[in-house]
Amino acid sequence: MATPLVVSDVAKSFTMHLRDGIRLPVVAGVSFSIRSGECAVLGGPSGAGKSSILKMLYGNYAVDAGQIIVQHEDGLIDLATASPRMVLAVRRLTIGYVSQFLRTVPRVSALDVVAEPLVERGEDPDVARNKARALLAQLNLPEKLWMLPPATFSGGEQQRVNIARGFITEHPILLLDEPTASLDASNRDVVIALIAAKKAAGVALLGIFHDHDVREAVADRVIDVTAFAAGKIAA
Amino acid sequence: MSDVPLLRVSALSKFYGSRIGCENVSFDLWPGEVLAVVGESGSGKTTLLNCLSTRLLPSSGTASYRMRDGQFRELYRMSEAERRFLMRTDWGFVHQNPADGLRMTVSAGANVGERLMAVGDRHYGKIRATAVDWLSRVEIDEDRIDDEPRAFSGGMRQRLQIARNLVTGPRLVFMDEPTGGLDVSVQARLLDLLRGLVTDLGLAAIVVTHDLAVARLLSQRMMVMKDGRVVESGLTDRVLDDPRAPYTQLLVSSILQV
Amino acid sequence: MTAQPTDIATYNFAYLDEQTKRMIRRAILKGIAIPGYQVPFASREMPMPYGWGTGGVQVTASIIGPDDVLKVIDQGADDTTNAVSIRAFFKKVANVAVTTETAKATIIQTRHRIPEHPLTSGQVLVYQVPIPEPLRFLEPRETETRKMHALEEYGLMHVKLYEDIARHGRIATTYAYPVKVEGRYVMDPSPTPKFDNPKMHRSPALQLFGAGREKRIYALPPFTDVVSLDFEDHPFEVQTFDQPCALCAAENVYLDEVILDDHGDHMFVCSDTDHCEKRREQGRRGDLAPETMEPTQ
């Protein structure tokens, strides 16, 4: 099986210049890889650095040290040192991401929020909207909401829009940050099914799931983030 | 995605006597890319923008622009005629104060049509049809086409200024605080419009703003300036979510939520 | 330069001192060399107020010689106060012959008309210009308009015509209608009716323009291309009149409306008084022509 994502010896700390420059080590020596068709789960208590790792993999957080090698368009890219432009290309074509919270844009309808990543990849807008409709229906988002901007939606409704947006494309790598946190049981099951479909399609998934049942249902493997606790190494 | 930048800026500095306007700024801008320049008042944003758009000559440094024929030209070595031609065809400049970018005493239609006439369009009917089309794209009713911008609200004026700039299909647009001085709801509408136009037209843009939310919404990349220097630059969400320079941290922490 | 008869010894020939005339001639020559380009010159105080044609008078004073025959018209008429006093001025300070006949004049100073009788080689038409800058209407900054001329940025002229059509459904500008000279400079032909614009095109006469208050001189050498600006779908057109001159029956000439009485009765007559008289002398008669010919002056 292909391994489109290899993380080696990655470290992350925050320097808080507004608080006398205190340095906050988060993780160090982070090393793992993800294979196509598997779903790995980052495990560890709150504050361990799970989201930070995911954000580094998406280029949203800077990386202090180490490499994040991604298979991107027939080549290998080190995301830890890639230019902003390259990171954007990787996001468009290779790595998808479902964030913890939806960031809404004024006046853009839920349907278009979901269709956007597909359109960005060059899909016909009508085709993209049809696919968005199918996903929103599958996630049980009431049809009367589709044409509204999600800013006023409930937490769970927003999260479903966010999930649909992350799942609509065929990115070979998909990062999930607690996609089921604010969902009810039946919608959790839909997400489980969606993840299973991605796995079957050969997508490499890396996620954070606090919900024990969901984790049991989707995880092929748990990566224990406490093993990368920066304090241990720094000390 | 093009592998050749549209604009290459290298070690650009502008001094006002012994005072620093901006110093040693370097970056590349690619087609379709929006770069936000943020920083507090007096940090050199407008100076930089005016140097880049050749409204001001820098004290040192270079900027080269890829012309439509694919050749790079050094902006500060061009003749004034060439620069002005670029300004009204391939470039746009959206001023913070619409009155600086509009002709307040001619109709909205003529404001939009002026660039077309400047490049030689001589068919009234076609010029007017294009103006109607652009007014509708910036959400101004067709029946306002013969009104002077004096009769428009601030938000409408700003939208008219945008239409006036985009009508010749520029590839690079400079914006100085495009939403400054507008009500929050008017801002949101304008931002949304700009976002749509930038994506639809594949525009490259350099947007000066002190509003991080504007930067977040419009730009892919950003540069943070302080005392004329770039203290941090990178992917917009990276800079905002993981600010590294002390000044950027201060900026980000000073606002509620972006 | 020229020895003068004793009765005008108190004046230099043609009023202006030789230094000034030389300076103005240099400006004129430069203007001729760059058709349509506005040449700055050090306009002098003249013994008449601005608005009375001080620019035209200075140009005429600088080119007139003792052998010249001068005609002065104001909106086509030889007999208005302005025309009469300028004619008298030059008669006094240059002792030149004057005429009202277009064909006999060597220099014609004009305010706002071009004579109907075609001008010929060797004649000079001197225009009195109030505002020489055609771009002024939309761009008040002189530094900017100069740059626009230098860089041939004339989109703004069409903005003005666009506004006309948007407001009136057609180009409503009827005088001071902008022209492009030799495919290069956009020029204001002074407030002549656009009816006269085609007469400027390739005229065999030398045309000189003087703006006294604004201190500018510009020129059209003989046979210069002068094209009126327009749109493809709104081409330039001259005014047409649906009746001939009421006095001389002339057609295709520029007519003025003349009010006849308190009841609003009016007639249309030639604006060019010399042209009208000549025709009537030849026996042409319009509908309202009096029974017997009486001289207008």
Ligand SMILES: Nc1ncnc2c1ncn2[C@@H]1O[C@H](COP(=O)(O)OP(=O)(O)OP(=O)(O)O)[C@@H](O)[C@H]1O
């Ligand atoms: N942008 C940031 N600036 C400063 N500290 C940060 C930043 N992001 C995360 N941290 C800190 O880094 C550590 C790891 O945070 P992170 O969000 O990765 O935790 P997490 O494991 O996802 O926690 P949770 O489960 O609560 O979401 C925490 O101490 C957090 O406060």
Ligand SMILES: Nc1ncnc2c1ncn2[C@@H]1O[C@H](COP(=O)(O)OP(=O)(O)O)[C@@H](O)[C@H]1O
């Ligand atoms: N024309 C000028 N003459 C002198 N100093 C100037 C001039 N314009 C700007 N400055 C100075 O240069 C610095 C940067 O200004 P500016 O580029 O206008 O900042 P910003 O646009 O970020 O508010 C400031 O210290 C400002 O006072």
Ligand SMILES: [Mg+2]
């Ligand atoms: Mg987290």
Ligand SMILES: [Mg+2]
């Ligand atoms: Mg500023």
Ligand SMILES: [Zn+2]
């Ligand atoms: Zn007549």
